[in-house]
Amino acid sequence: MTTLLRLVLTVLLAVLAGAVAPATAPASASSASSVASACTVDPATPKRQLRAMWISSVANIDWPSRTGLSVSAQQAEFRSWLDLAVQRRMNAVVVQVRPTADTFWPSTLEPWSQWLTGTQGGAPGYDPLAFMVAEAHARNLELHAWFNPYRVANHDDPSRLISSHPARRNPGWRFAYDGKLYYNPGLPQVRDFIEDVIMDAVSRYDIDGVHLDDYFYPYPVSGQAIPDSAAYAAHGGGMNVHDWRRENVNLLVRELDQRIHAAKPHVTFGISPFGIWRNASTDPLGSRTSGLQSYDAIYADSRRWVKQGWVDYISPQIYWHIGFGTAAYEVLTAWWAETVRGTGTQLVIGQAAYRAGASGQDAAWQDRTELSDHLHVNRQHPEVAGDIYFSAKDVRADRIDAFSTLAAAHYTKPALLPARGTAAAPAAPAITSATRVSNGVSLAFQGSGARSYAIYRTTGAAGECAFADARNLVATTTRTAHTDTTAAPGTAYTYYVTALNRTHQESAPSAGKPVTGSGETFSVTVDNTDAAFTASANWGTSTFSPQLHGTDYRFADPVSASDPAWYRATIPAAGSYRVEVWHPANAGYNSAAPHIVTAAGGNQTIAVDQRTGGGAWRSLGTFSLAAGTYNVVGVSRWTSTTGYVIADAVRITRV
Incomplete structure (x- = not known):
């Protein structure tokens, strides 16, 4: 990126950041987004952003690093990828669980993946998908299960498939193209089968997302035709072959969207298409680019998926550098931002971490700031909800410190994942x-x-x-x-x-x-609303006084019986502790409310005049307390003085 362009971006971001005035109205759970828009926020520390990396299993690109590893070695490797994600302040991983029509979970529909043991159908000795979900969630990472829909094998010899493989048992379901085997997208029974495989994982595992990559119809090879004429003759329905192929893919996307959300509404559905939909020279709705058009080449109408709301997020693979003549990063990012605007589909950019500092890449990718500059471009487009990096091994390699540079500029703080849907927020903890x-x-x-x-x-x-x-x-x-x-x-x-x-x-x-x-x-x-507070039904609840601590406080009439309200706490070690109380004050409250401290040498009772000194911490004194979890402070009703006895909050501090 040129110095001039960086300067322009810096000035623009400063203007945008300073154009919003601070808020003056109090916030509530229902107005969080309006508060955020009313506050001057730091663009370097966004509150919500999906940050993820692709963990590829096909050809053992990332994990497992090779076939035939022991269970413990496979699991240790995967944990290390999750630990890397946490270290880099990511909040999700996208893991390939069906790379070549074989699975990383025990499926009755397809065989075990060859990339686990080296032998298709060979059981790895555990359930990898269950393991991956549990380990990711233990680190508060979302796990998006990544499925390649149509690829059967990276070779074209059906006899190399396990004998029980559906593509071998149903030869009419497949075709060979460019030395590889594919399921035929034009067959309804194939589409149903692929959806069933994906839904098997959705229904049985606590995954957070379903993710498809950019492989739909095969990428075109000069001089080769897709061998689907029989399927077209049977199912074309009067469409031209190109529209029919696009509709086949559209049906898969639309039906998956419906089936996933009918089964589990919280599971997100996303696709990572090739970065160019169509060029503006072909279609006025397209981008100012001149590269391969996925709409025409692989029959992926990704713009329509967004506009129809068939995907929760779209993650275009914008694997080109800023200023690249054929397909400039900043041009495509702006085009996708415009495409998702107003649709409800989130935009998450696919980033080419594999190019940064790699040999054979052009000069722009030898600049350690290139990837980081992509995220500076993203800041100009509020529609951009995050980034996914291809792939995990390149994030770890951190060639020329490219990812460290990005993290230092953009990932200095954690980020919450973008909210999905309209569910009510939980109560405040x-x-x-x-x-x-x-x-x-x-x-x-x-x-x-x-x-x-x-x-x-x-x-x-x-x-x-x-x-x-x-x-x-x-x-x-x-x-x-x-x-x-x-x-x-x-x-x-x-x-x-x-x-x-x-x-x-x-x-x-x-x-x-x-x-x-x-x-x-x-x-x-310990506040009176905490679980560590206990009181009988004789104690009422009030919000009358503005001097309360938290949301309310408790009150009771004095009686000739103890009936204390207790505050329980865990005292870490025997020693001296200052005990303080908080209560609202009122002329009608008790002038000598008994407070019991369970001291190491025996209970001590201190009378507190609750008519004055409210709305602040008041010390009962310093006491010797034993270690352990027990009722440390009680407010008793046993007093001859008149007026309500109040219990609100206590604070215990080691001195």
Whole structure:
């Protein structure tokens, strides 16, 4: 990329970033997108972005690295690919599970893949797809199962297929072309069979997406004709052969869309077509390019799939550099952005990581900033929802530091996946503890209806714009505990957690949980809405006072019986702890509300005048506490003074 073009892009991005005024209205779960649009966001830290890499199994491109590996070796290799994705702050992987009409799961329809053991039909000794899904989800990565629909073999000898192979048992289903075997897309029974194979994986495994690549009808070879005249004669229905072939592919796409979402609405369906649909010289709706047209060459009407809403995302393989005369990256990105605009289909760019720094590539790909510059171009188009990199081994190779350069400019923070559909967001979760530990801050939280959680950290008050981009996003996790190892020892923070459902709608943030600097190694806050709080039915709930902590507080009449409301906590080690309480204040509240501290030497009771000093932390004193999980603080009703007894929140801090 020229220095002048980079300068123009930098200025344009600065203008765009500064053109939006900060928000002043409070945020809510239902207005998250409007808040984001009203806040000045950092284009380098987008809140939502699909970041993925293709993990290819055909010909052992990525995984397994070779056939015949032991189960433990195969699994260790796959874990290393997932760990690479996490290291590079990706949030998804696209794994090829049906490369040559054979499968990476135990299927009754097709044989085990030859790329596992070296022998088609040879069982690998475990269920790879089940393993892959479990390992990806343990790292909060989506797993999109990648299917090649029509390719049967990278050779044209049917006798080399296992005898039970459907393409061998049904010779009329296949044809040979350019030295390879393909299922015939023009046969309805073939289309039904391919869909059934894919749906077998969808129905039996907890995959997050179905992904098709760019291989539909074979890429054309000069002097060879596709041998489908008999199928055309039987099923052409009066169309010309070219329209008929396109319609065959369209039917597969449309029917897969319907079947996938009927079975599992949360599963996303995406296709990664060749980057050029048609050239403008052929069709005024096409792009300002002059390369191979997938509409005409391989009968992939990818523009129609988008416009008809048959795919949830489209990932065009824009494998050319910025300024390339035949098919410039910036030209095609703009064309695809215009194509998806207003359709509801997400645009995820296929990136040629394999070209960066590779021998034999032209000079542009020897510039370590080329890939990174692609993402700078993407920032000009809000329709771009992320990127997928081909392939995993090239991400790992990081030739000429191309991927490291990209990550340093664009992936300094995690990102949530783009939301899909219109499902309601979960309720806001609650942080139950935030504790300084030797390697950072240990958090625990809880929520309902959540598939995963996002953890935010601020060093000051968090306004509504604190959650508009990923500047304050620390991590995402499927667990209800997380240790923030990036927390500086001497810095005070406030943590917030949001909950996300299966399709990534995000809740409102939890109440903030403060953590002090390194001088205090443990602090936990328990609110009356937390599971660690218990009280009998005699305790009412109120939101009357604006001095409350969290969303509400509890109240009860004084009686000649204890009936305490208890705050339970996990004390990490025996020692001295400061105990504080938070309550609203009101002239009608109790002047001597008994607070019980379960100290190591025996319970201690402290009377608190709840008529004053509300809306702030009030110290009950410093106490010697034993290690363990137990009811540490109680608010008792046993008092002769009049006025409601209030229980709202307590904070316990090691000193």
